Amino acid sequence: MSYPTYSTHTASVAAQGHRSEVVHEMHQKYGTFVWLAPNHLSISDPDALQVVYAHGNDSLKSDFYDAFVSIHRGLFNTRDRAQHTRKRKIVSHIFSQKNVLDFEPHVRLYIGQLIQVWDRLYDKALKGQSGSEGDGWSGKDGRLWLDALPWCNYLAFDIIGDLAFGSPFGMIAAGKDSASVALSTKDAMQSYGKTDSLQTLHLPAVQILNDRGEYSASMGVLPPWLRPYIQKFHPWYRNGSKAVKSLAGLAVAAVAKRSNNPTERIDLLSRLQAGRDEEGKPMGREELTAEVLTQLIAGSDTTSNSSCAIMYHLAANPAVQAKLQKELDEAPGTDDDPVSSFDQVKRLTYLEAVINEILRIHSTSGIGLPRVVPEGGMTALGKTFPDGTVLSVPSYTIHRDVCVWGADPDVFSPERWFEGDQGEM
Template sequence: MELLKLFIAIFVLYALKPVLVYFYDHKKLRQYPNQNVLSGITNLASMRERARKFRTRELYIQHQKHPVIRVAPNMLSFRDVRAIKDIYGFGSPCQKHEMYQLQNGEGHMNILNVIDREDHSRKRRMLSHAFSTKNLEAWEYKIADKVEKLVAQLDRRAMPGTSVGPPDDNVVDLRYWFNLFTVDAIADIALNELLGMLDSGSDTVKVSDSHGEDRAHRFIMEMHEAARVKSKIIGTLDWYHILKEVSRVFSCYRSQWNCGRNVGRIVSCLADKRLHRYGKGEKLDDFLSCLISDKQGNFRGLNRGELEAETSILLDAGSETTAIALTHLLYYLIKNPACFLKLREEVSGAITGDKVAPYSKVKNLPYLKACIEESLRLSPPLPRGLERATPPSGAHIMGEFIPGNVGVSVPAYVAHRDPNLFPEPEAFLPERWLNNENTGKMRDAFIPFSAGGRACVGRNITMIEQQILMATLLHRYDFSLPSPDWTLQNEEAFNLWPVELPVRIWKREVEV
C-alpha cells in the first residue's frame, strides 16, 4: 500500500501536475507556439531537441514563422534583436536562469555560471585586470610560442609548391590541431603550465590518482564526452538529477559521466601544481596569480574550491570557444577564395619577415577583424539563447509584459541572421562590417560573447589568438578542402563543435 501511495505521488508530481499547470496557464504562456508538441507541458521535451545535431538551426527555421516560441513550459525564445537589450543589456532586471546551477553541479560557481549578481561582480573585478588587452599583450609571447609550435607541426605535414596536390595521407584535421593549440595556450596563460600537446600531437594529460599513480586522460575528448551527456538532460530541470542517476545504469552514459570526473581530476591536479609553486615562493605572472593576490600583491584568501572552479572554466571556455572560432574562420575563408586572397594581401603586407605575426602589426588590420567577426556572426561558438529569468515581479520585453520567473533568451544564431540588419544572412561577407552605415545597429545585434554586464570576460583573448594565428597561417600556407563541395558538419552540445576540418596544406615560399 505504501508503495502504491508513493507511485501515485510521483505520478501526480511529475506527470499530472505539468498537464494541469499547462491548461490552468496562470502565466498566459499558451498564447505562444510550442517548439514541439510537448514543449508547453514538460521540460522532458528538451531531450527531443537535443537529439538533433544542430538544434539551434532547427529553432531558427521555426523562428522564421514565429517571433516568440515556447521552448519549455516556463521558457520563451525571442527572434527580434530588440529583445537583446531588454534581456541581456545593462540595467536589465533579468538574471541568469537556474539552469546554470545545474551546469555547475555541486561545486563552487565560476564566473560564467554564477547567478548572484554581487558574487558575479566580485569575480569580474578580480579577473578584469587579467583579461584586459594591455595585460594580455604582456602574455603575447606565450601565444606566439604556441603558434610557433603549431607551425612546426604543419611544416612537417605541408607540401612544397602549389602545382601538385599531396596524397590522401597528407590530409590534416585542423579542428583537432586548433584545439591542441588553444588548450596549450590557455594552460600557459592561466597557470604557467606547459602541457606539451602541440609537441606530442596528443591531448593526453597524466595526473596522479588517489594512490599516487599516474593515469593518462585525454583532456579534449573527455571534456567533449562530459559535455555531450550533460547537455542531453540539462534542459529537463526538475528531472535532471533523476535522469542523471538513471543514465548511469547504461555503460555508454556511465563512461561519459566518468569523463566529467576525469576532467575534474585534471583540473584539480593542475591547480595543485600551480598552488604548490606559489607556496614555494615562485613569482608567476598568470591568470591564477590575479585570483591569488590583487594588483597590490595582497593575498585574496579565496578558498581552494573557488580557485579550482575558476581554473576549470578558464581551461574549458578559454580553449573550446577559440578552437571552434578558428575552425569556422579558416573554413569560411577556404570556401570563399576571394576573401582568402584579400585577407592574405592585407596580412602579408603587414608581417613580411615575421615567422609569427606580432600582435602589434595585426591588431588594427580592418579586413582581418571583419573576417573574424563575420565568421562569429555565421557560426557563433555558443549559438543557442543563453537563458535568463525575469524577476518575480515580471519584466517588459519589447514593451510586452512577461510574468515573473519565466526563462527568456535570444539565440545568437537567430539574431545574427536578421535580414534587415544582415542582408544575405547565410553569405560570408566580411565587407558588411566595413564602412557600413548600419554598423552600429549590427553591433547591437552581434552577440557571440553575449551582451551587457554578463558578457564574456574573455573576448579579448580569443580575438588576440585568432588575429595572431590566422595572420600567420594565411601568410605561410595554402589550404584546400577534400573537394569543392565539401561542407563542414557541426554538432551542438553546449557549444557548436565542428566535427572535423580535413585540409591539405601547401607551404608557400615566403620571407621569414
C-alpha cells in the same frame, strides 16, 4: 506573429548539438516569440538583447546553469547576484588590456610551434609520406592534407594550459590529445603544497571537454527534478557525469602541480591567487580551482572552434582567402617571425571583417542563454512578462536576421561589414 501551442525541445536535440538550428527553424515557422518549454520563451529580435541581458536589470540566470557546476560554482554558473559581483571583482582585472597584452608572448610561442610542426609535416608530404592511421594527416599530389580541428584544439589547450596552469599540456609537440587527470579530486585537493606526487592518468582532455559540454547542455534543458533520475538510469548521462568528474580532475591536478612547484611567473593562475574581494579575502582552494577551470573551458574550445571555422570558410571561399592574404602580405612586419604581433595586425580592416563574419555565422555559443524575469516583471518589444518567466535571445537566429544582415544571412561574406547600417550590425 503566431505561437505554437507548445514545442518540446528534447535533451537529445541538445546532446547532439542541434538545439540552435532547431530553435532557428521554429522561429522561422512561428515568428519572433517561441515557447521552448512551459515557462521558457525565446525572443528572436536583436532589440531584445539589451533588455534581457542588460546589466543591472535584476534578472538572474536560470537553473540551466546548475548543470554546469563542477568542484565549486564559478563566475559562469553562479546564480547568486552577490557572489557574482564578488567573483567579478576578483577576476575582471585579469583581462585588462595591459594584462592581456602581457600574455601575448605565450600565445605567439605556441602559434609558432604549430607552424613548425605543420612545416615538418609538409616537408614529409612533399616526399610522398603519410602519417599512420589515426595521425590525421597525409601527403598527396605534393600537398599536405590534414584535419585542422584537432590541431586547433591542441593549439588552444597548450596556450590556455600555459596561461592558466604555468605549463602547456604538450599536445602540439605530441600531436595528440592527452593531459594528466587526477584519479581522485579529493586526494589532489589535499595534496596542495605537498611534495608527494599525484595519482593521475593521461586522458584525452579535448574529448572530455566535448563530452562534458554535450552532457551539461543536455542536462540543463531537463526539469531539475528529472536530472538525478536520468543521470542514474540512462547510460549516456552516466558517461557524461564521468566526463564532468574527469574535467574537474584535470583542473585539480594542474593547479595542485603548480601549487607544489611555486614560481614567480605572472599568468592567469597567479593573478587569480593574488585577487582579493571587497573584504580583502582571497579565493579558497576549491573556488580558485573552479575559476581556473572556467578559464580553461572559456579559452579552449571557443578559440579552437572559431580558428577552425576561419580555416574552413577561407578554404571554401578562395576569393576571400586571396583578399585576406594580400592584406596580410602588405602589413608591416618581419619575415624573420611568421607570427605577427597584435600591434602589427590590429588595424587590418579586412582581417577584422573576416573574424567578425566568422563569429556571426559560426558562433561558439549559438543558443539563447536563459534569464529569469525579476520581481515586478520585464517588458520586451512591447510585451510585459511576469516575474519567474524564463527569457532568452538565440544568438544563432539573430545573427541570421535579414533585417540586419540583408537577404543573404547564410552566406559567408566579410564584405557585409563594410556595407549597410554598421550601428545596427
